[in-house]
Amino acid sequence: MGARTGKEYIDGIKKRNTEVWIHGEKVEDVTTHPAFKNVVESVAGLYDLQHEKPEKMLYTSPTSGKKVGLSFIAPKTKDDLFRRREMHSEWAGFSGGMMGRSPDYLNTSIMAFGTASEFFAQEGGSKQFAKNARDYYEYARENDISLTHTLIHPQVNRSTLTQSDQKDPTLSARITKKTPDGIIVNGCRLLATLGGITDELVVFPSTINRTPGTTDDPYAFAFAIPNNTAGLKFLSRESFDYGKSKWDHPLGARFDESDAIISFEDVFVPWERVFVSENTNICNRTYAETNAVIHMTHQVIAKNTVKTEFILGVVVNMMEAIGIDQFMHVKEKASEIMVILEVMRSHLYRAEHNAKIDQYGNMTPDFEPLNAARNWYPKMYQRMNEIIKILGASGLMALPTEADFSNTDVGTLVHRYTQGANINGEEKVQLFRLAWDISISAFGNRQALYEYYFFGDPVRMSNAYYDQFDKQPYKNMVNDFLNRAKKEAGILT
Numbered sequence: 001m002g003a004r005t006g007k008e009y010i011d012g013i014k015k016r017n018t019e020v021w022i023h024g025e026k027v028e029d030v031t032t033h034p035a036f037k038n039v040v041e042s043v044a045g046l047y048d049l050q051h052e053k054p055e056k057m058l059y060t061s062p063t064s065g066k067k068v069g070l071s072f073i074a075p076k077t078k079d080d081l082f083r084r085r086e087m088h089s090e091w092a093g094f095s096g097g098m099m100g101r102s103p104d105y106l107n108t109s110i111m112a113f114g115t116a117s118e119f120f121a122q123e124g125g126s127k128q129f130a131k132n133a134r135d136y137y138e139y140a141r142e143n144d145i146s147l148t149h150t151l152i153h154p155q156v157n158r159s160t161l162t163q164s165d166q167k168d169p170t171l172s173a174r175i176t177k178k179t180p181d182g183i184i185v186n187g188c189r190l191l192a193t194l195g196g197i198t199d200e201l202v203v204f205p206s207t208i209n210r211t212p213g214t215t216d217d218p219y220a221f222a223f224a225i226p227n228n229t230a231g232l233k234f235l236s237r238e239s240f241d242y243g244k245s246k247w248d249h250p251l252g253a254r255f256d257e258s259d260a261i262i263s264f265e266d267v268f269v270p271w272e273r274v275f276v277s278e279n280t281n282i283c284n285r286t287y288a289e290t291n292a293v294i295h296m297t298h299q300v301i302a303k304n305t306v307k308t309e310f311i312l313g314v315v316v317n318m319m320e321a322i323g324i325d326q327f328m329h330v331k332e333k334a335s336e337i338m339v340i341l342e343v344m345r346s347h348l349y350r351a352e353h354n355a356k357i358d359q360y361g362n363m364t365p366d367f368e369p370l371n372a373a374r375n376w377y378p379k380m381y382q383r384m385n386e387i388i389k390i391l392g393a394s395g396l397m398a399l400p401t402e403a404d405f406s407n408t409d410v411g412t413l414v415h416r417y418t419q420g421a422n423i424n425g426e427e428k429v430q431l432f433r434l435a436w437d438i439s440i441s442a443f444g445n446r447q448a449l450y451e452y453y454f455f456g457d458p459v460r461m462s463n464a465y466y467d468q469f470d471k472q473p474y475k476n477m478v479n480d481f482l483n484r485a486k487k488e489a490g491i492l493t
């Protein structure tokens, strides 16, 4: 098949007829349901973009010779990495970075698993699992399969990481039976963004390490299944697309990706779709040792660089719109965003230019700058939202709707009363509605939470970052300095 168009993506998910629940009802067709149809159209727009800019978005499949999505590329050169980043940036630009789980994110991980497939053969794994990872990469790439994923266990009692110690040990998704043909899975996993509007679900190992060889092994697995697999339900949160006009809700009415709890009821996963089975040891190491985390972070930092560009554009337009662009504290705040942008670009640049071929033959970005950026950006995102609110002030609430502007009684009034320094009322409200949808609306607040928890709990991430950071050279540097001073003072013998 090769790279799909938007229509092919929509036809694909329509045909799957995944079991999705929202607002207490079973969804008949996600492609027409009010909670999903706009975001489905947006995802379709991404797929169309592949064909509008094929030189930027596609490459030639090494096996079929067909044109396939560039986010699937197994990079062999730095140029491949630059091209992949440009592809990520192009997709991110489509939504101003507001579609956090555009399919390119998971495509990079499927590539990493597939090209590092021997990883899945070791220590309790099998040659079959390694083949499955390779085959799945090929299948996803050649058919441009859209994916959602689920990593974490239900948030019942976090005082223990052990699922078998929970008050209801049958709650978290776990392998309940193995048959000659596959595994049976029962229970629950969180939290699938884009859940219900993709072709397939990838159930990855949780990123939180557990002790191998414990009673938690049944909870430790990785597999991929079609969304319409029998027994699989997507339980979606309330939609933040309120069916309002796209003018009134410029982001929420286009890009609300939805988040779903996943329910497994006797879900059968054939062995050819299993990558890890009852193996905590492999699960703990999968992301790091296949280098999937590096390729995924490359996409995320490229996407978040674009998101920062978009927010900067909103902020400087707002400043000019209400004539505050000459004030010192205002410029100081906008320059904070400029600095965030330049720092993000520098992290990307260093990661790509210091890239090296890894043990699997992939040109792999330098993880140090990407790791620093993924630990830093979740906090910076909150600050950028705060800046929008500080600078926007009442303009973020004095927001008549599209209907008010076209109303014959009050239209001229709202037009006059909402005008800005350099733009008319309608233009100013349109701009400030965008700022509101980034920073204040339910959509905007979900974005903030999303960025904060993107790679997991930032507190535990920062602790892991601290622990793995090579601190010795800096301790040595200071000790050398102190020793020199001691010597000069005649204290050192």
Ligand SMILES: Cc1cc2nc3c(=O)[nH]c(=O)nc-3n(C[C@H](O)[C@H](O)[C@H](O)COP(=O)(O)OP(=O)(O)OC[C@H]3O[C@@H](n4cnc5c(N)ncnc54)[C@H](O)[C@@H]3O)c2cc1C
Residues within 6 Å of the ligand: 101, 149, 150, 151, 152, 155, 158, 190, 191, 192, 193, 194, 259, 446, 449, 450, 453, 454, 455, 456, 457, 459, 460
């Ligand atoms: C909008 C959104 C979209 C998401 N999309 C996806 C997705 O597509 N796929 C997916 O798999 N996941 C997704 N997630 C889940 C995301 O990975 C988790 O939110 C993240 O890993 C944090 O886990 P948690 O939510 O269970 O928080 P918890 O682990 O429950 O943490 C809650 C609080 O308790 C503290 N805490 C808990 N346990 C400990 C501990 N042992 N030590 C110290 N502090 C602790 C944390 O610091 C935090 O402040 C999404 C989350 C959000 C908010």
